[in-house]
Amino acid sequence: MTQNADSPPLPPTRRPRTAPLGERPTLTDAQRVALEAYADTVVPGRKRHPDDVAIAGVDDTPGAVECGALDVLTDPATGIEDGVGGMADLLDQRAVTWATARELPDPVGRFADLGYTDRRRLVAELTDPEEPEKDLWFLVALFATMAYDSAPHLETADALDPAVTPASGLRAMGFFPPVDGRWAFDRGGYGRPLARLRAGTDDHGDPR
Amino acid sequence: MTGASVEEFDVVVIGSGFGGSIPAFHLAAGGARVLVLERGPRLTSREYDQSLRFGSSATRIFDFTAGDGMSVLGGNCVGGGSVVYFAAMPRAPRFAFERRGSLGHRLWPSAIDRESLDPWYDRVAEALPIKRHSWDEVSYAGGAWAAICDHGGRTANPLPSAVDTAKCVNCNWMMSGCAEDAKQSLLLNYIPAAEANGCEVRELHEVQHLTRDADGSYTVHYSHVHPVDYRETVGTGSVRARVVVLAAGAAATPVILQRSEPHLGAMPDAVGRYFSGNGERINVASLDESALRDTLGLDRGDGRAYEAFQIGRGPVVATWDRQDENLPEFERYAIEQLYFPPGLGTILAQARTSDGGPGWFGLEKKELLSRWQSWLMLFELIEDDNEGVFGAPPPSGNAVRLSQQLLGRGTLRYRPRATTRAAWARADADVRELIEDAGFGQVEPWTNDLVGAYTVHPLASCRLGDDPATSALDDTHELRGHPGIFVTDASAVPAALTVNPSNTVAALAERSVQHICDRLAERGISVRYGGLLPV
Ligand SMILES: Cc1cc2nc3c(=O)[nH]c(=O)nc-3n(C[C@H](O)[C@H](O)[C@H](O)COP(=O)(O)OP(=O)(O)OC[C@H]3O[C@@H](n4cnc5c(N)ncnc54)[C@H](O)[C@@H]3O)c2cc1C
Numbered sequence: 001m002t003q004n005a006d007s008p009p010l011p012p013t014r015r016p017r018t019a020p021l022g023e024r025p026t027l028t029d030a031q032r033v034a035l036e037a038y039a040d041t042v043v044p045g046r047k048r049h050p051d052d053v054a055i056a057g058v059d060d061t062p063g064a065v066e067c068g069a070l071d072v073l074t075d076p077a078t079g080i081e082d083g084v085g086g087m088a089d090l091l092d093q094r095a096v097t098w099a100t101a102r103e104l105p106d107p108v109g110r111f112a113d114l115g116y117t118d119r120r121r122l123v124a125e126l127t128d129p130e131e132p133e134k135d136l137w138f139l140v141a142l143f144a145t146m147a148y149d150s151a152p153h154l155e156t157a158d159a160l161d162p163a164v165t166p167a168s169g170l171r172a173m174g175f176f177p178p179v180d181g182r183w184a185f186d187r188g189g190y191g192r193p194l195a196r197l198r199a200g201t202d203d204h205g206d207p208r
Numbered sequence: 209m210t211g212a213s214v215e216e217f218d219v220v221v222i223g224s225g226f227g228g229s230i231p232a233f234h235l236a237a238g239g240a241r242v243l244v245l246e247r248g249p250r251l252t253s254r255e256y257d258q259s260l261r262f263g264s265s266a267t268r269i270f271d272f273t274a275g276d277g278m279s280v281l282g283g284n285c286v287g288g289g290s291v292v293y294f295a296a297m298p299r300a301p302r303f304a305f306e307r308r309g310s311l312g313h314r315l316w317p318s319a320i321d322r323e324s325l326d327p328w329y330d331r332v333a334e335a336l337p338i339k340r341h342s343w344d345e346v347s348y349a350g351g352a353w354a355a356i357c358d359h360g361g362r363t364a365n366p367l368p369s370a371v372d373t374a375k376c377v378n379c380n381w382m383m384s385g386c387a388e389d390a391k392q393s394l395l396l397n398y399i400p401a402a403e404a405n406g407c408e409v410r411e412l413h414e415v416q417h418l419t420r421d422a423d424g425s426y427t428v429h430y431s432h433v434h435p436v437d438y439r440e441t442v443g444t445g446s447v448r449a450r451v452v453v454l455a456a457g458a459a460a461t462p463v464i465l466q467r468s469e470p471h472l473g474a475m476p477d478a479v480g481r482y483f484s485g486n487g488e489r490i491n492v493a494s495l496d497e498s499a500l501r502d503t504l505g506l507d508r509g510d511g512r513a514y515e516a517f518q519i520g521r522g523p524v525v526a527t528w529d530r531q532d533e534n535l536p537e538f539e540r541y542a543i544e545q546l547y548f549p550p551g552l553g554t555i556l557a558q559a560r561t562s563d564g565g566p567g568w569f570g571l572e573k574k575e576l577l578s579r580w581q582s583w584l585m586l587f588e589l590i591e592d593d594n595e596g597v598f599g600a601p602p603p604s605g606n607a608v609r610l611s612q613q614l615l616g617r618g619t620l621r622y623r624p625r626a627t628t629r630a631a632w633a634r635a636d637a638d639v640r641e642l643i644e645d646a647g648f649g650q651v652e653p654w655t656n657d658l659v660g661a662y663t664v665h666p667l668a669s670c671r672l673g674d675d676p677a678t679s680a681l682d683d684t685h686e687l688r689g690h691p692g693i694f695v696t697d698a699s700a701v702p703a704a705l706t707v708n709p710s711n712t713v714a715a716l717a718e719r720s721v722q723h724i725c726d727r728l729a730e731r732g733i734s735v736r737y738g739g740l741l742p743v
Contacts, residue, residue, distance in 0.1 A: 043569070075262060076612065079615065149555075152261055155259045185378040188345075188520055190507075195357050195362070195363055205368040208322075
């Protein structure tokens with residue numbers, strides 16, 4: 001388990017019916033910072049503490065990192081868990097090359113040294129259709145985004161429960177929580193005609 | 209390969225979606241010994257999770273195959289796409305059967321048009337059943353789309369559907385399987401009816417290739433898939449069949465045939481070509497609640513005009529004004545309101561950005577997500593030009609599986625021609641006019657930069673037709689040059705339909721059964737097609 005010391009303890013979640021098989025990889029601190037900085041570029045959030053270098057801090061609500069990006073990225077279910085450490089190293093190297101080419105005023109030794117705007121530019125380049133390794137960078141972005149917008153590391157009911165999950169993108173999106181563990185909506189619609197039907201609709205309601 | 213240990217069946221059906229389950233039922237009911245091999249697991253409705261967690265039904269029964277320029281979403285379970293689908297079941301309009309594409313000749317066989325298919329559509333409508341829905345049964349999102357269309361001078365129709373709205377709780381979890389059994393998947397009709405007639409269905413059996421035996425029978429070679437980590441194989445085996453019904457879906461059927469080519473001999477040129485994504489493209493609108501209230505008079509009864517993207521059951525309303533047979537080909541399309549859950553349904557949505565950079569990630573995207581309940585997803589179904597081609601088959605299945613479940617990389621290459629791109633642009637402009645120009649919100653298409661175009665309606669990769677050069681199947685669904693192999697799934701549909709395809713796939717599958725019986729009879733197996741309903 002690669003639980004970041006800065007993030008809240010893992011919530012008690014129900015076991016999924018088929019738990020992913022396999023072990024999570026062990027990441028170095030530097031790799032964790034790089035991956036968190038990448039995730040924070042994809043869905044930016046607030047800093048966890050004043051010295052938080054991974055999070056650029058361009059927003060004041062939790063972003064992908066607080067919502068569990070590292071948990072998702074290292075989950076054996078993804079199939080990329082063994083590669084994310086290497087991707088983190090590569091990201092730091094790319095950032096240095098990128099900064100050198102642009103002669104940035106401040107020294108850049110790793111991706112997290114870039115400001116949000118530059119981080120965003122570099123992520124845009126890495127995920128551009130012309131980038132040979134686009135698919136891999138996109139997958140890292142995808143799983144980081146999912147930590148925020150679908151929380152695949154948690155039961156969805158838990159992700160929506162503030163008592164269980166303090167930071168939740170699904171809650172920020174306004175995803176309605178379940179009632180007694182289930183989703184059901186009594187009233188589903190406006191209940192009245194809202195347009196004329198197309199002329200020639202047949203008896204089954206089909207186009208002709 | 210006639211060792212005593214090899215099991216023998218009259219018919220082996222590969223895949224258990226619409227194309228597989230329907231023939232399996234009729235052939236078993238007619239007295240054939242039928243085996244269905246399905247690569248995915250079998251779940252009961254008690255096992256459908258309302259959760260997006262890895263390992264829940266959302267990833268167990270679903271499949272996402274990324275290609276080069278086109279990604280395909282589908283089912284991966286007993287029941288196939290019917291377990292994950294939205295159950296919108298319109299029939300294809302008349303003009304769809306007259307399409308010519310860029311080839312300049314009719315694509316469908318002369319034996320099939322809307323009129324000749326209607327009796328088969330009728331049968332499917334009774335079997336599932338499919339019902340004409342009223343405005344009372346339309347979700348808030350469908351209602352909002354109808355009201356927007358009406359404001360723009362357009363018509364809009366509630367979609368015929370295989371959802372029993374008396375049982376439906378509008379939870380919108382139907383992509384993970386419908387726990388209420390309100391959605392009529394094949395697990396509620398054709399599959400149990402096939403089993404009641406002695407058909408055997410084996411889950412987690414992925415067919416890899418076919419070989420031909422000296423007597424003209426086929427041996428079907430499969431591997432046994434691990435129940436959690438689908439990348440793992442836990443065994444292999446083979447079964448013999450007098451006749452094979454191939455129905456692994458349009459993203460998998462041609463791959464099985466490609467892999468079988470060294471054993472079976474040359475495949476028709478159209479195997480693995482002419483793939484169509486049914487012309488799909490999604491736009492996401494972020495609606496302006498006050499405009500919906502003030503201009504359209506929408507009111508949920510609690511002060512909210514809309515904010516109800518999450519409530520409902522997928523697509524329920526479409527505008528069909530551009531499904532006009534007087535319009536030229538590539539200018540006809542439908543626009544349906546749609547729902548996709550977060551995750552698959554959010555990543556490709558684009559925000560407008562101040563720096564002109566990509567809108568699918570970053571601060572503006574986060575802001576767009578914060579208005580998620582005010583989203584309206586618009587699903588364009590245009591006429592594409594069958595541009596997809598499959599590359600050399602991967603070592604197994606139809607994709608190199610990347611994740612334990614869900615995600616794989618396939619060999620499909622798709623480069624939309626100018627005809628298709630112009631059709632999408634026309635539909636995008638239409639959506640913009642109806643929503644943005646009318647002041648109901650902002651709208652942006654999903655990006656195609658990340659996974660290419662995408663489809664939940666793969667079609668035509670092994671298609672029917674009269675022209676042997678451009679179709680893989682004759683009008684009986686038999687594979688040209690390979691007697692005894694029938695393809696009855698969405699791969700057989702020759703071209704984009706401008707509507708959701710399952711009803712057409714199902715009607716074609718119904719129609720194919722008599723032809724399969726004829727071939728069985730020729731091979732000395734008498735199977736009576738009784739035209740029964742799966743009750
Ligand atoms: C999210 C979603 C929503 C949809 N909503 C609608 C809708 O509202 N209306 C509509 O008309 N259509 C809808 N569709 C499309 C619909 O599901 C398909 O058009 C339909 O299922 C196609 O039927 P088929 O028999 O061709 O293939 P499928 O139903 O996909 O069946 C193919 C089966 O073969 C199995 N298989 C694949 N490879 C192998 C192998 N090698 N060995 C053994 N088995 C294999 C698959 O696991 C699958 O179960 C939707 C699809 C998706 C993904």
